[in-house]
């Protein structure tokens with residue numbers, strides 16, 4: 001849709017919602033709402049709870065800007081509802097959202113496309129634990145809920161007992177747990193906007209682990225932008241980020257996380273609704289590429305559609 005058409009529509013920024021990342025989503029949503037209003041759009045906020053279908057109808061929403069993180073928002077469910085209601089929405093469609101949200105499913109697709117990702121095992125609640133432990137012989141391993149975000153439930157296991165503990169922790173968030181090789185190295189993230197890679201950001205958490213606190217507390221993480229990687233390596237990582245998004249079928253904005261070890265790099269995950277607070281990584285990368293926050297929001301809005 002063109003900006004002119006969009007200016008005539010009633011736009012709802014879907015935020016908050018039901019996931020563990022609710023608070024982050026509220027911050028993303030408020031920032032997006034502010035940008036849309038400053039640019040002259042008729043935009044309102046909707047907290048995407050169980051009554052979302054009713055609210056979309058009663059409020060006469062014509063376009064949805066999905067600013068939800070995590071389950072019931074980033075995972076294809078809300079996208080499915082919007083498809084059903086015929087309301088054009090931003091970002092990835094149903095399948096890409098669901099695939100990217102499930103780190104186990106996403107890694108299988110990445111491997112099919114020969115995109116490097118750490119070796120892994122999957123454990124589903126009720127599976128034989130001894131069998132899993134017998135397969136996990138090399139440490140350290142990273143244990144994470146398959147369908148969570150913001151480093152919630154993620155731990156590093158240096159031993160079998162720590163692995164057992166980490167599994168218990170991850171199972172609090174999800175019935176499916178991903179256990180993957182821990183890559184000791186630098187962590188970088190690549191924003192992808194409408195199929196094009198933005199400048200790479202290296203994140204250097206002061207406490208050593210890029211956990212929830214390091215992600216959302218000012219001053220806890222140092223950001224190197226552009227990431228100080230050698231030119232050819234930098235370009236290869238950008239290419240893989242674009243490839244990963246293409247492989248999963250993402251649309252609009254996404255952000256792809258990687259670990260870099262020497263000249264090797266490994267894709268950790270693809271976020272189909274990256275954080276959009278004014279201090280989040282995607283807006284930082286966009287700014288480095290010359291896009292203001294408002295311009296970034298508008299470019300994402302322009303991609304609103306159904307049937308993707």
Ligand SMILES: Nc1ncnc2c1ncn2[C@@H]1O[C@H](COP(=O)(O)OP(=O)(O)O)[C@@H](O)[C@H]1O
Nearest residue numbers: 118142148149150151152181182183210257268
């Ligand atoms: N295989 C890994 N090796 C090293 N660190 C990892 C690995 N997987 C995750 N991490 C660390 O945990 C953080 C969260 O993991 P990630 O897969 O990005 O999930 P999410 O951001 O959805 O919680 C990463 O930003 C990284 O710091």
Ligand SMILES: [Mg+2]
Nearest residue numbers: 150151257269
């Ligand atoms: Mg991540």
